Amino acid sequence: MTLMRIGELAAAAGVSNRTVDFYTSLGLLTPASRTTGGFRLYDPAAVEQIATVQHLESSGMALDDIAAQLRGAGATDLTGVLTRLDQDLAALRALAENAGDTAQGLAATLAVRANQLLTTAMELLSTMPPP
Known part of the structure; x- marks a missing residue:
């Protein structure tokens, strides 16, 4: 599995680096690793995660609610x-x-x-x- 730097992930997902940073800060994305220089590396599955987050957001779900569900907080029956x-x-x-x-x-x-x-x-x- 080849991990992706933020710019590669952003390009593959069709979003800006800033969007990836924002999603990461909200807990919508989690880096898989870091380089020795401290750069975040993401699993290629994060491309689909970004698409899912954007789909949920466009359906009216708040980003905070999406992040809470992804973290397992507020798990729903x-x-x-x-x-x-x-x-x-x-x-x-x-x-x-x-x-x-x-x-x-x-x-x-x-x-x-x-x-x-x-x-x-x-x-x-x-x-x-x-x-």
């Missing part, structure tokens, strides 16, 4: 979250049945956004390597 999501969808259906046209339109817009986020989650999970 996925089963519990999915159960609450099912309950919330049932409640939304019940509310929509009795809502006026304006409220239904707003609820539909929000439901479309929620669906986009779920689709993003499924796409990311399907591309991530197994533990």
Whole structure:
């Protein structure tokens, strides 16, 4: 495995050196090693990590939240979250049945956004390597 210097990683990921520095400072990226001169070296898998972070950020997730999840801080009970999501969808259906046209339109817009986020989650999970 050939490790990459920051400039090589930035070029491969299509971002600036400054973005790599920023992501590293937030804990979104972790150098694999350092040279004897102190330069950070990154695993080539960091290119995909950058793409994942950018995809999550463009989907509306805050960088601090992404970093916390990558560090394992604030680990989430996925089963519990999915159960609450099912309950919330049932409640939304019940509310929509009795809502006026304006409220239904707003609820539909929000439901479309929620669906986009779920689709993003499924796409990311399907591309991530197994533990």
